[in-house]
Amino acid sequence: MNINFGYARVSTNEQTADRQIAELLKYVTDERYIYVDSASGVTNDRPDLNALKRAIRKGDHLYIHELDRLGRTKEVIKQELEYFRDQGVIVHFLDVPTTMIQFGEYGKFEKNILELINTLLIEVLTVQAEQEYLRSSKRRSEGILEAKKRGVKFGRPRYTYPIEMNQWYQEWKSGKITAVAFRKRLNLSNSGFYKIIKRYEEERMF
Template structure:
């Protein structure tokens, strides 16, 4: 059986580009997709794919960093599939796309070298992204930007006053602009 795997980091991102690329080799119904970070391999559809893939199956992945952003995880996953007899075809690693009979050891050796380099790059990209994010947050805080949930104490107090004056909770919350759950969580406190 031939499968595909696509991943983006957030729900807002689109999988279209990867799916279009995978469709050259894989039927759409055999493509497993996740919209979650690559920092862990604990992803619902990826784990389903791992469960159903058996020896002789092939899994196409658009790019190595779609598998993981961790060098250790990439090596672990490659070894897992190798031991299971499942062939990984990483489309941005052309040597994984070659099909040879009798010379697999050469391709495996080349793939191991390329895998080492590309997994290091993928991990470094993640570390760089996290560093940029940390610097951006730090810079924003210096400029007075607040992070986290907004303080709703004043709004809840307004709702309490309105309720004490005869308004219904739902109406008061809508008028002040907070959710009923926020109101009740604060009141139960």
């Protein structure tokens, strides 16, 4: 039995794919078959997309909310589409109506015409998606440059040691408090704690 899969993508962990998922559930009957990545559309390092490729089979249908969710450049989109087509997977984009037509309802001639139309449409839309991505990247870079000129700082602020840092550090090293207790006092995650401790110890050497 063929399965309807869905794929959604957001660029950062701060964004939510809820809207995409809600639309995909109109075509995908089980949310378990919807794969969601929080990653840039220009990278191949997308764990859920890779997992989807391992799960999907010939004859299955793949629904994607928008063309640029599959990729942000023409090269990436083309590469992914070719992969799924080579696997015999039927890809549908919710924002490209002609890809939503079920070919089984038509004869061979009509099917060939629709495939040609979809190929041409996707070619045009992938170029548009890439151009929009490049424009957005340029605007973002220009905005960051101007902000830096005004003295705006980017990235996470540097961690500031509490005034009790040396006392707590000595208590930890002598075994009076555990690493967990020390970490909680510093209000740090486990990985963050050891990064800060390493930095603190390196600074103490000078």
